[in-house]
Amino acid sequence: MKKPMMLLFFCLLLFLSACSSSNQPSSSEANNQPSSSEANGEKQNQSDGEKTEVIFWHAMGGELEPVLNEIVDEFNKKQENIEVKPIFQGSYEEALTKFNTVAGTKDAPAIMQIFEVGTKYMIDSGKIQPVQKFIDEENYDTSQWEKNISNYYSVGGVQYSMPFNSSTPVLIYNKDVFKEAGLDPEKPPMTYSELKDAAKKLTKGQERYGFSILNYGWFFEELLAVQGGHFVDQENGREGNAQKAVFNSEEGLRVFELIADMYKEGTYYNVGTNWDDIRAAFQSGKIAMYLDSSAGVKAIVDNAPFDVGVSYLPVPDNVERQGVIIGGASIWMSAGIEEETQKAAWEFMKYLTTPEVQAKWHVESGYFAINPKAYEEDIVKQEWEKYPQLKVTVDQLHDTKPTAATQGALISVFPEARQKIVTAMENIYQGMDPKQALDRAAQEVDRALEVANKKQEN
Template sequence: MKKMMKSSLFWLLLVTIGLLAACTNSDKEDATEREVTKTEDGKVSIEFWHAMSGTGQESIDTIVKGFNESQDKYEVKAEFQGSYEESLTKLRGVGGTKDAPAITQVFEVGTKYMIESGYIEPMQSFIDKDNYDLSQLEENILNYYKVDGKLYSMPFNSSTPVMMYNKDAFKAAGLDPENAPATFSEVIEAAEKLTKDDMKGFSMLTYGWFFEQLVATQGGLYVNEDNGRSGDATEVLFNGAEGLNVFNFLDTMNKAGTFGNFGTNWDDIRAAFATEKVAMYMDSSAGVAGAIANAPFEVGVAYIPHADEVKRNGVVIGGASLWMSKGIAEEEQEAAWEFMKYMTTPEVQAKWHLDTGYFAINPAAYEEESVKAKWAEYPQFKVTVDQLQDTVPGLATQGALISVFPESRQQIVTALEELYQGKDPQEVLDKAAEGTNRAIEIANKTKK
């Protein structure tokens, strides 16, 4: 909890300083007067800052090596910068200058901040210049990073939530393991049948992202101004009917004793599933491989549930994207663009998908033989892609844009914790809305 509060305070400070910095970027040295960084053999050298560790970092290093060996004009140097927050802190110090990395990976809720920072060159500039065909990429991933029809960053590690469940537990409870519950009431009913002394029926990480998704799949908006996409949002909408549906859904199971509260740590809830302390739970699509590998039972993967009275809209993309720096030399920007195009090829995206579990932003990757073989062995992977591709494009599933999203997520975390302590769903939801509205007001005043 202290870590999450620290992150929220960090974000508000970053927004304030970053917006002030944007005002002075025009006074910095002209990029056309700077020397291009080159290797000893004359290649244009650029830095790629990322926040992927473990298998993600290993895959990036391999992909970068492949790009560097595929041509003789450019060399990319991938550099791990710690967490998303740590990477942004470093970028703030060099953004808009010749010392900025050519490419920076930023998580999805940083989109509005990056657009307003003055640090970046929109992807659309190079897409238009190169006549690059965006239709080859996944529409429901691109939509998040588009504002007014302009693509600002290149999607990279993209994921969505899914519902995972214990097929063996379903069989034992008399439930159909091939047909997971699809609506809130169906999940509530199944959770009651699955709950026993050592196992809860359902759980969800105490994390704002899942709440956002359960609102969006009902067609609900998170904030006004068309989810912040037609103008700066001034107030939240998540405490309306759709948000209350989500809180009532969780409250019903919590009061019935069929909900397992495993806190805010991803490892804890995943361990609870693997050790059969919970039969159904929400996770990221990027967690499917780990769940299958760690569970001593057959794992099912299903679409996230939705309120009974609405049709499923789908999911909002999560993860992160790649941003090109403004203020670096033109040749370095061209190197960054060539690397980003390489990253979107079916072969590279197939490798990324299989290495990490993240989606391929180029769906042609799913036609690669390596992917077909993996899906044949683990059909659960295909479910995650089907859910994404079945998503109905719209303002709800495009996702909200606010510069203080991490702070808002912390407000939702607090509301969920109070809900599980027995407080009224509407009361705690309204409190989260008030807190987010204050943060939005401060951010909007700072911007002006």
Template sequence: MKKWFILGFMFLFVLIISACSNDETTTGEEDTADTTETTNNDATVSDEKVKIEFWHAMSGANQAAIDKAVADYNASQEQYEVEALFQGSYEESLTKLRSVGGTSDAPAIMQVFEVGTKYMIENGYVEPVQTFIDQDNYDVSQLEENILNYYTVDGQLYSMPFNSSTPVMLYNKDAFKKAGLDPENPPQTFEEVIAVASKLSNDDMKGFAILLYGWFFEEMLATQGGLYVDADNGRTDQATQALFNGEEGLRIFEFLKEMNDAGTLGNFGSVWDDIRTAFVSGQVAMYLDSSAGIADIAKNAPFEVGAAYIPYSEKADRNGVIIGGASLWMMNGISKEEQAGAWDFMKYLQTPEVQAQWHVSTGYFAINPAAYEQDIVKERWTEYPQLQVTVNQLQDTKPSTATQGALISVFPESREHVVTAIEELYQGGDPQAVLDKAAESTNRAIEIANKTSGN
């Protein structure tokens, strides 16, 4: 109990922001026919549809998209009834899972954010989806490799990707033109961003900004080929120490420090809406955002919005991006009938038609790239060509342990340490010193977690 209490407690440190999450709510159709019930593994089975509980953490417009997918699935067949249940934030839903995980009271499907992957693998509550892939001879090659890579550990796909996103650099094309810059040729390297930010900055506008959120640091680290922790980013063994304070991480902090010292870097805090408002209102000309937020920004901005790959150091090759967002996990304490229904629903969600609707409704990637050939996607890309840039960046990513992403159970806490380091950097701290401090704090958290779990 102590082990899971401490691992669970780690998640209270999470700063998860809703760039990678929008929401809506749904209720499935109910079959009211009178039937005679039998039981199997404490789950109710009858001539009615088998009930499949789906816990998620999406609200607003994204919840509406979930509700539509669920309603369409329920109407498409007569065997299963999926019920989508909003459980609050990612952290709140995990707290609820801890009280029922491994029992028949657990949901059949659980949505968990990407940095919860290590915790989910180790908590004993789940059945890897690889089990059903193997039983069903399901062809995963039809799905996006660079999305599957994050959730694949030791050759097993543990969960099915769901709402997936990556960072992208958005920029004000009108501001580029006004500054005499080519709006079709955005900067690519750190040095180029620094130079362009200097030309774009004035009394009313900062040239560049990033949200105070560890995800963007992780992405700029990975695109240089840098690892966050040892043991191949925690993928070949338990990680024991942070590596993000090496040369790749230092380049990022020096990149930010140079613009901060020059007065061309905007600091708009850690709230997504604040930095997006700053961009749309013309207070910053370039910034990093989630690919899932692009369409809304392009729609609401009073100027033409450009989209570009995230910047990388000129001292390294561009490697690409790590997938963000969340995935769907199969619980192991439920009945075989519920598992069969959950698997059937997961497969339904990956069909090109469903993924196309999901992509245009939410801005998240289509897990099945065949969705991009659907007419509704082509129409959407015509309206918002920025969306295609995000897909190109993902598909151009080079598979590696760097772009696969790190696996550590204390990731949320580590992100907080990195954010603190960035704040100290902005206050005049030495780049290497504040990075080392964040790494040391992460190392202590990893050591405690490994001892608690017996590793």
């Protein structure tokens, strides 16, 4: 990728990915940057009794950082020859920007956490070591991984990275106002017509709106995929470099028409683009139903002053449900570092996927377990008794059909494409015809793809 394209890419990365960590680090964490010798993860002189150092750059700030650090500490205590050092690097966008400055050199971290929309970029960079190498070398059984998660990071039969923190969207609703409106709180809307009908009954003028979706491209992608719709051509960019956007299809138009119709009816609340704003609107009773990340369910249940329900994404009437796309991030192994360090990094990656570790991660972070056996652990069973809503998110994932639609699209200009969808949604609120808004967004993404493909060819 040439420098002009690289600059464009990183500017566009300012638009957050699904479930990006919104917590800010303390000043001490932000300044805790590795030196050149510390960051490279080079093999230490084990003849002197030192360990192979594995530097792990991540974006898990706030409450998630202590959880991750504890997992790393438990791994290190069990090792005689390996020591993993987790280093917080800011947001996903900031972390990727820093990684780009050292990628492919001995100063690169051994392990790097990258958000899902950076997948295509990482593959094309040539600066990473696909984990498939180690899977093949020891005939590692990847069937123990959740296929509907690992499939996102697999292209052409090659597993490029190991899934780590993964989430999907769900419908969250206020059970108390369901009862108040004469709706069954145990029967949330599953189709568009049911959603629109429920929203009408739940709306009380400007005091309370029935439904809302954050103006964020990820939710559109999910509502498209659950119908089996693709975002771009070339089998969603998985059979070659995508040339054209195809989200302005019948499936995409259904989503935009749903939003337009409900907005005109006064049952849909335009909350903007801020995650905190839509969650606050729900908790205050301003909206009765909305879409959120599965990773946020536990916090919503804890903070809402009413009984919270969680359900699958609604689908258009008479459309067969396909399932959801994974959001979140995965961990990648650097190329250009010593093989011994890569092997040590692989040992840590395998440790992360064990049922015990994944059970702890699921319970304390809200993200899915990469290894489904984790759900059989006692701590998970106890958590599900307290939060039955969490099981709903897992059930929706397990009911997902593995297709090119639910695997998710692969394009290097994803951040820009998501912003085009946001603009299109905002145009709807201004009265633009849904088809016109969607077609315009598709044309703009086509141009971005054309530029990106030409840059890659050069």
